[in-house]
Amino acid sequence: MHTHRTVRKTRSLWWLLLLFTACRQEELPPPADQQPLPVPAHFPAPHYNFASNKPIPAGIALGRKLFYDPITSVDSSISCASCHVQTLAFAHNQSISRGVGGKLGVRNSPALQNLAWVPWFNADGGILHLDVQPLAPITDSAEHNFNLPDLFDRLRRHPQYPADFEAAFGSRTVSDRPFFLAMSQFMTQLVSAGSLYDQVLTQKATFSIDQAAGYALFRTHCTSCHSEPLTSNFAFARNGHQSSTNDEGRKRVTGDQVDFGKFRIPSLRNVALTAPYMHDGSLPTLEAVIEHYTQPDYPADAPIGTGIALNSQQKNQLKAFLQSLTDPAFLQNERLSSPFQP
Amino acid sequence: MYGGGFCFQTLNNNKMKFQYLFIALLAGATFTACTKENTPEPEPQPELKGNAEIKFDHVWGPTFGAWSVGQTMRHPSTGDTITFDFLNYYITNVKLTKADGSEWVQPNSYHLVKLSAGALATLTLNDIPEGDYTSITYTIGVDSARNVSGAQEGALAPSQGMFWSWNTGYIFVKAEGRSPQAPNGTFKYHLGGFSGANNAIRTTMLNFGGGTLRVRNNALPSIHLFVNVARFWHGGILLSSLSNVHMPGANASTLATNFRDAFTFDHLHN
Numbered sequence: 095m096h097t098h099r100t101v102r103k104t105r106s107l108w109w110l111l112l113l114f115t116a117c118r119q120e121e122l123p124p125p126a127d128q129q130p131l132p133v134p135a136h137f138p139a140p141h142y143n144f145a146s147n148k149p150i151p152a153g154i155a156l157g158r159k160l161f162y163d164p165i166t167s168v169d170s171s172i173s174c175a176s177c178h179v180q181t182l183a184f185a186h187n188q189s190i191s192r193g194v195g196g197k198l199g200v201r202n203s204p205a206l207q208n209l210a211w212v213p214w215f216n217a218d219g220g221i222l223h224l225d226v227q228p229l230a231p232i233t234d235s236a237e238h239n240f241n242l243p244d245l246f247d248r249l250r251r252h253p254q255y256p257a258d259f260e261a262a263f264g265s266r267t268v269s270d271r272p273f274f275l276a277m278s279q280f281m282t283q284l285v286s287a288g289s290l291y292d293q294v295l296t297q298k299a300t301f302s303i304d305q306a307a308g309y310a311l312f313r314t315h316c317t318s319c320h321s322e323p324l325t326s327n328f329a330f331a332r333n334g335h336q337s338s339t340n341d342e343g344r345k346r347v348t349g350d351q352v353d354f355g356k357f358r359i360p361s362l363r364n365v366a367l368t369a370p371y372m373h374d375g376s377l378p379t380l381e382a383v384i385e386h387y388t389q390p391d392y393p394a395d396a397p398i399g400t401g402i403a404l405n406s407q408q409k410n411q412l413k414a415f416l417q418s419l420t421d422p423a424f425l426q427n428e429r430l431s432s433p434f435q436p
Numbered sequence: 437m438y439g440g441g442f443c444f445q446t447l448n449n450n451k452m453k454f455q456y457l458f459i460a461l462l463a464g465a466t467f468t469a470c471t472k473e474n475t476p477e478p479e480p481q482p483e484l485k486g487n488a489e490i491k492f493d494h495v496w497g498p499t500f501g502a503w504s505v506g507q508t509m510r511h512p513s514t515g516d517t518i519t520f521d522f523l524n525y526y527i528t529n530v531k532l533t534k535a536d537g538s539e540w541v542q543p544n545s546y547h548l549v550k551l552s553a554g555a556l557a558t559l560t561l562n563d564i565p566e567g568d569y570t571s572i573t574y575t576i577g578v579d580s581a582r583n584v585s586g587a588q589e590g591a592l593a594p595s596q597g598m599f600w601s602w603n604t605g606y607i608f609v610k611a612e613g614r615s616p617q618a619p620n621g622t623f624k625y626h627l628g629g630f631s632g633a634n635n636a637i638r639t640t641m642l643n644f645g646g647g648t649l650r651v652r653n654n655a656l657p658s659i660h661l662f663v664n665v666a667r668f669w670h671g672g673i674l675l676s677s678l679s680n681v682h683m684p685g686a687n688a689s690t691l692a693t694n695f696r697d698a699f700t701f702d703h704l705h706n
Contacts, residue, residue: 146586222604225586229594229601242595270595274587347603349685 134287142210152261157280167238183364189375202375220347308415334390568648577608577637580630618679629684638696667698
């Protein structure tokens, strides 16, 4: 009897054989439209399955237009970029952002970066695939307040979009799959891997004395959740922050009381730019966040518990390290900025 | 070539199967290449195919009383007054079985039944090999893999309005309407859940009561099923206590089981 392993081995052998055969034939240059995958060498393998949606320039360009175009909201007043601003690491400077008609949302707008490494989305982890993530803001009444059939109709009647869909997917048809795949092709380009921290990791630079001390503190107290190099393990935890919005956190999607008050651990990349902080945007500064972790509102999950002991010098060192996570090239990357004339 | 066509279908609909088939073909090709003698393959018999319909006749109560969307009814056991605005549900992974146990499994089998008026919904099954079939098996819901595979097209497209935006997964059954017994005068049952204790995927096999569905190239036979929509409230479920279900959980599971049991075989039309 074939075990699973044997079958797999056999299959690998056949692939090898095929590869061998292929190698003996003339080597072809890569197709002209091939885009290198946005995967930094010092990052782990991405979670997103690029084999099922390989970014190409026309697909990225379409996703970029859709990201910056308010056509995706019911009254064409709000685009994704309204609450995800490139110079703020695609976060927003409001505690809770407002959607169509000034309606207040429910949570702080998160930074968008390194999304191909994120296994689930939203602060409660309710969305399990990057491709379907844009469905939430587009249909939420406090965000774009729109629906897909009407949005697709609007894109079909647009003078340019059908041609953009054709360039990216070979057909002028505007429908679910090409729409969401284009969004993902652009969103996976939002890669932040050029901070001083990254340069230190890749041995191209060194920290200042304060940053180095802050990094040591970070590794002692923070990396069990904010694991390197993505600075998050994407698990769910209570961080001891009393919600000002009565948000039940992960319980909202699991219905399980044990998940009450747990939120997805965010990446800290570009954290100096993503104020205000926490799921409710109630902490205005990095100092306030560091202060919170020395004295949480209620006992947090381990290892924070009743608080991390830090003296004022250590707080400054930790802050200096957190500032080294800022990636100026990412914030200014023209390929990620609006394709529309201001 | 028929064989090639079959390969292509398999490729579209089942990656795993394709890989195995691919290996088999590769093995076959290698074998052929290494063998000197050329044994002629037997000419494949062109297999005729036909279509069939499933007709869902939505009815009210165990007596299969007349019902339609918008018609106000009294529940036979709870006494609640109930008016449907619409009823949508997924019928997937359809399978027809012959008396000898052999099966036709519909490839890429995802159908969305949308009932926004009247009582009758029809679903067409295409390209069924000719034969006499004695039972049908189908799933109400969407298999777990498709729930987490990103944006799909056709019946499974998120634009169908049967996909939760904030809590990834398909709404397998969406029933909405009005009832004076419900706290806010309406009921919304959005049933889904594809994992663990919250799994609301329900599979049913219905025998054709000794009859045979005769699938022929030049015919369009139909399978008539009763769907007793009053069955949602089976077991004494009152609209005063359960009028809104918006996520996977115990209530969704109970209602999904009740809805599965709403389906019974009525008759065949050959």
